[in-house]
Amino acid sequence: xASRLSHIAKISDFLRKHKLSVTESRKxxxxxxxxxxxxxxxxDIEKKTxxxxxxxxxxxxxxxxxxxxxxxxxxxxxxxxxxxxxxxNCSEGRHVDHHIHFIxxxxxxxxxxxxxxxxxxxxxxxxRLNRLEVVAEGTCKNCI
Numbered sequence: 001x002a003s004r005l006s007h008i009a010k011i012s013d014f015l016r017k018h019k020l021s022v023t024e025s026r027k028x029x030x031x032x033x034x035x036x037x038x039x040x041x042x043x044d045i046e047k048k049t050x051x052x053x054x055x056x057x058x059x060x061x062x063x064x065x066x067x068x069x070x071x072x073x074x075x076x077x078x079x080x081x082x083x084x085x086x087x088x089n090c091s092e093g094r095h096v097d098h099h100i101h102f103i104x105x106x107x108x109x110x111x112x113x114x115x116x117x118x119x120x121x122x123x124x125x126x127x128r129l130n131r132l133e134v135v136a137e138g139t140c141k142n143c144i
Contacts, residue, residue, distance in 0.1 A: 018068045025053045029061050030070070039074050039082035039101070039110040074101045074110055075133055084112050101133070104140035111140060 011030050012022045020026060032040065032048055040048075045058050053061075062083055065071040074082040084101075100113045118134045 018070060020064065020068065025049075025057050025061050026064075028052065029058065030065070033071060033083070033085040037109075037111070039084040039112070041080060041082050074112075075135070076103070076110075077135075082110050084110070087114065101135045102140065103135060103137045104143055105137055106139055106143040109140060109142075 011027050011034070015022050015026055015030065028049055029045060032045060042055075042058060042062065045062075046053075046055065049058070062071065066073060066083075069086055071083045072086050074084060076082060100116045100118060102111045102113050103109075104111070113136075118132050121129060121132060123129055
């Protein structure tokens, strides 16, 4: 129990560091991201939090976390969105996620492959790159 309280205290400190008020929904949703090895969909968060938070609260929390550079979004082939925890390089209004997102075709989990950088892209003159998304599909190490 003491370690759980310490874990929650660290989450509260993290939220304060990002200039956010500490609410139960923010603490619980951030805890889900910390404990989840892969990406989460809005529906996953709804399911894991049960009936404690409504859809709007979850949506607003995700939007706030995106704006503050706490999570980043991952587009999917079916035009839905997944969310994953950012690393230290991201900050408010600035996402620095130069890694590949890997979707396992067996378990359907999506992972951030932080150790695999996205390729360098040389754009033609007059173009400026703001964001690059690389999504790979295959079999993850847990399903091989």
